[in-house]
Amino acid sequence: MRTLILLSSILLAACTTVPPTNVHQPMTVRPEPRPVMATGNGAIYQAANSRPLFEDRRARFVGDTITVKITENTSASKKASNNLTRTGNQTASITAFAGLPVAGLNGLNLAGNSATNFAGKGDAANNAVFSGNITVTVIDVLPNGNLLVSGEKQIAIGAEQEFIRISGVVNPAFVDFSNTVDSAKIADARIEYKSSGQVADGQVMGWLARFFLSVLPF
8 A cells, every 4th residue: 555655756747847957045034123213112003014104126135026028039050151162283394304314204193173163052041939917026135226026836737737937137217116127138048938747748758768869889
């Protein structure tokens, strides 16, 4: 019975494998306690839960959240062309052996031609479009005031599970009054869109096929 439960757990874990990530860790943290400016409490006013009326609501503490607008649209192309042509001609004749034992070679002509042609072309293009919104958490405040943010969004559609992750360094000056920042203004940005499920597994070559592909020389 225990063996059956263990095998079931292993199979269930294999079916719900979370794709590895390269974003900054952790992807969320609890807010740190903030210093209380006032010490008195009243019937309505509570110093521990108070926020100044004119306080800037943009994120600046560990545990605060920022909405990131993902507007990635990259395009790159490269073209290369090489053309090489080389031609050579050589001609020689023998006329100076008259009266010598090798006079039979007199009048012999030698000629040679060589030609080399090479042409090569190469084209490469890459286009990527990624748009959407995700709210991330401030996981650290750097000494210069910049914010290290990280976050994840999981979307389950049937048996498929999608993971959207992003992390990077945000300059508070780039955060607008709605507490939103564009992904293009995030330094050291790491943006991922991965999935887990039968469709994702169907796009991966099996381990046995990968083994033979690595050992076969052809």
